[in-house]
């Protein structure tokens with residue numbers, strides 16, 4: 001039994017400095033506000049508020065809302081057949097207007113809702129590609145722009161537009177003439193703090209190759225890729241995807257669409273690259289991501 005008593009005594013003696021240290025820390029914490037502040041303050045203050053990026057389910061087409069505390073950006077307005085749905089979605093969020101409305105290229109599935117946006121919401125600036133088009137929808141959009149009084153900016157590669165701490169850089173189109181209207185698509189790199197999103201419109205492999213040649217892989221690396229042309233096999237070339245190396249990808253397409261979007265090969269490329277894919281043709285009004293300037297996370301799981 002003496003052995004046991006000796007062990008207990010040694011353990012008890014060992015506890016004394018530990019208890020003393022705890023007492024000193026508690027006293028310091030209670031007695032000295034500066035020490036308390038140092039103990040409880042986060043290591044690095046976060047200067048960024050949250051922004052949200054909404055990929056709105058408008059059926060076959062694109063419509064992306066970027067909300068910041070300093071203003072909103074819209075990238076495309078979906079087809080005309082979804083304009084009531086889009087109007088309701090924006091109104092429910094309390095969105096009244098946009099610093100920038102970007103209409104990536106003149107196809108109906110991207111600009112069909114543009115006249116509604118310009119008529120019912122306040123738009124400070126419209127960004128368009130330098131590409132005229134012959135369609136009733138295009139004419140409606142151009143008339144609505146005239147009547148709205150919004151500033152008109154023709155996208156030039158390398159141009160930057162900011163809303164507070166958010167910066168959008170135009171990466172395409174890089175050529176004055178294309179045979180394929182999709183390749184006129186304005187491609188935007190959206191940066192917020194350390195996070196970034198790539199909005200590609202319907203840019204196809206030809207434009208992707210130009211972007212890669214002009215800007216290099218460092219500029220293309222992004223947290224999230226809005227997959228080009230609704231997941232068509234004409235876009236998301238392997239070289240482009242490798243350069244972007246996103247954690248997340250969003251495919252905007254209508255359920256059961258007649259184009260077969262997204263194409264199996266695009267899905268395979270994304271899967272092979274280990275990208276987490278979200279699709280607007282799955283149930284839900286929208287897919288929403290949040291950035292705090294440090295990381296991008298899906299809002300609903």
Ligand SMILES: [Zn+2]
Pocket residue numbers: 061062107109110202229230
């Ligand atoms: Zn499209």
